Amino acid sequence: VLKETLNLGLWYLKGPGFNLKAYSDSDYVGCNLDRKSTPAGNQILGGKLVCWSAKKQSSVAMSSTKAKYVVVSRCCAQVL
DSSP: OGGGGTTOOOOOOOOTTOOEEEEEEOOTTOOTTTOOOOOEEEEEETTEEEEEEEOOOSSOOSSHHHHHHHHHHHHHHHHO
């Protein structure tokens, strides 16, 4: 069903409120079984959500700082 919407898209008009915001968060050692974090983030353009993600890390972060660094770097990569 999703492949039937390939011709659809998003249209954003540039105006005075046209700005980009990015948010990210990580739950350090969120899973008690494998101690992996699940970083999440989203990007808002002109007040509208344009991108989001939440994916469990493939490796274990050794500190909460490293877990947050990973999620911030992913968020920045999506913005670029």
